[in-house]
Amino acid sequence: MTTTYDVVVVGARVAGASTALLLARAGLRVALVDRAAYGSDTVSTHGLMRAGVLQLSRWGVLPDLVAAGTPPVRRTLFHYADGDSVQVSIRPSPGVDALYAPRRHLLDRMLVDAAAAAGAEVHHGVTVTGLLEADDGRVAGVRLSDPQGTPRVLRSRFIVGADGIRSVVADEVRAAVERRGTSAGAVLYRYHAGVDAAGYEWAYGPGTAAGMIPTNDGLTCVFVSTTPERMRTLRRGGAEAAFDSLFAVAAPDHVSRLRASEPTGRMHGWGRVPGFVRRSWGPGWALVGDAGYFKDPITAHGITDALRDAELLADAVVEAAAGAVPEDVALAGYQARRDALSRRLFEATERIAAYDWDLLTVRRLLREVSSAMTDEVETLEGLPVRHESAGIAPGIRPDRALARE
The missing domain is CATH 3.50.50.60 (FAD/NAD(P)-binding domain)
Known part of the structure; x- marks a missing residue:
């Protein structure tokens, strides 16, 4: 045919x-x-950045995404392992009232x-x-x-x-x-309930990074990333141990928030590309x-x-x-x-x-x-x-x- x-x-x-x-x-x-x-x-x-939200708005897709319960993100926070945190508010502009992470x-x-x-x-x-x-x-x-x-x-x-x-x-x-x-990093991520992320939250520590991204159904996507070599070594003790170890390096001041939350679903891994x-x-x-x-x-x-x-x-x-x-x-x-x-x-x-x-x-x-x-x-x-x-x-x-x- x-x-x-x-x-x-x-x-x-x-x-x-x-x-x-x-x-x-x-x-x-x-x-x-x-x-x-x-x-x-x-x-x-x-995570959608401002340009992505602008496109969905111009195409008429954004209203349905918002109606489906995708939470608005109105600020981005950068956390550093030396204790410093920087907050950036998302300034509304035509077509972009907030960021979204569906x-x-x-x-x-x-x-x-x-x-x-x-x-x-x-x-x-x-x-x-x-x-x-x-x-x-x-x-x-x-x-x-x-x-x-x-x-x-x-x-x-x-x-x-x-x-x-x-x-x-x-x-x-x-x-x-x-x-x-x-360069090619290695990533582990999973969804958590009860994190209550204040927006996009990115964290950086020696040789590693982490993030907390609010998404649908009251969940937050939490990830950790580092070099493939380091990830491989840490995963010998299991993915859970590797995840917890890397999060503690990147975001030491936020470990208690993670421990108080509830993991939902399985761990996902990806990298070395x-x-x-x-x-x-x-x-x-x-x-x-x-x-x-x-x-x-x-x-x-x-x-x-x-x-x-x-x-x-x-x-x-x-x-x-x-x-x-x-x-x-x-x-x-x-x-x-x-x-x-x-x-x-x-x-x-x-x-x-x-x-x-x-x-x-x-x-x-x-x-x-x-x-x-x-x-x-x-x-x-x-x-x-x-x-x-x-x-x-x-x-x-x-x-x-x-x-x-």
Whole structure:
């Protein structure tokens, strides 16, 4: 069975669902496919930064997220093992009344639902087994397999790989890695009831970091992170002992709060993946989210990056599909803009994820992260609100839209 689309998006998490939403609202025929089940959870840092909240607000998704009980975060606290704590209030701005840290099964589901409401065809539980290639070498579609092993082909003018750090799309097109990081932390996290986090709370001690992030259902995501070598050594005594030991190093003044809370669910672990930047476009294909650009989660910016890059890519694809800009120019421009916005944050994250800093140095690095985030917000605030309703994006004549098969 073969079906033809304007765009097939592989991966229905934040990056893919957002890209499909924006492309469908712009009037393109979009298929969104994912091997995971609808509404499933995934490993996540949870926290949305100001730029991410701004995107969800501009797209009309934020009200539903708030209505679902996602708690507002109105301040960020930085705790240091030398006893110093710094509080930063979240100043309301248009579209951003607070920050939020939704559970991923909630956020991903809402974005998928919004994409479907905009007209995207959504297929969960299907696996990409390969890409189609035209005679001229251009990517021309995907091969899928459903849970019963039934093959299916989706043809399209564009394929978007939003399928994570181990992207099948990136492998199939042999996307070159243009920059490799050298730092990679190791993380343990779990959910606690009764922590009563005052906002986003980040803590830093010698060679380790921790955080308390308020999320849905009255729970707080509590994490610890350090080098893979140190984590491996500590985990010989068990994950619980490693978690408690690292939290005490990073946040010694807050151990009593943790002990008074109630752990909920199992411990999650993740790590030892250095950051990278892949070439993220070619004839008929593009990469978005962790498939194209990944950095260590210590700066909790992955979701925000995914939302930002979904809009940058969607604009480029719409312009190319409508014939307003040559495809290679539009897609190269997408990657150049993404890389320019990411460079400072990537570099600061690399240095924090090395865990070789002292407390004076990490304070300076965190100021660099904050400055990079400000640049990002200013760029996004300057983008036109192109995706509020159905139809080809304003500024692109409807009669130049991609012709239907």
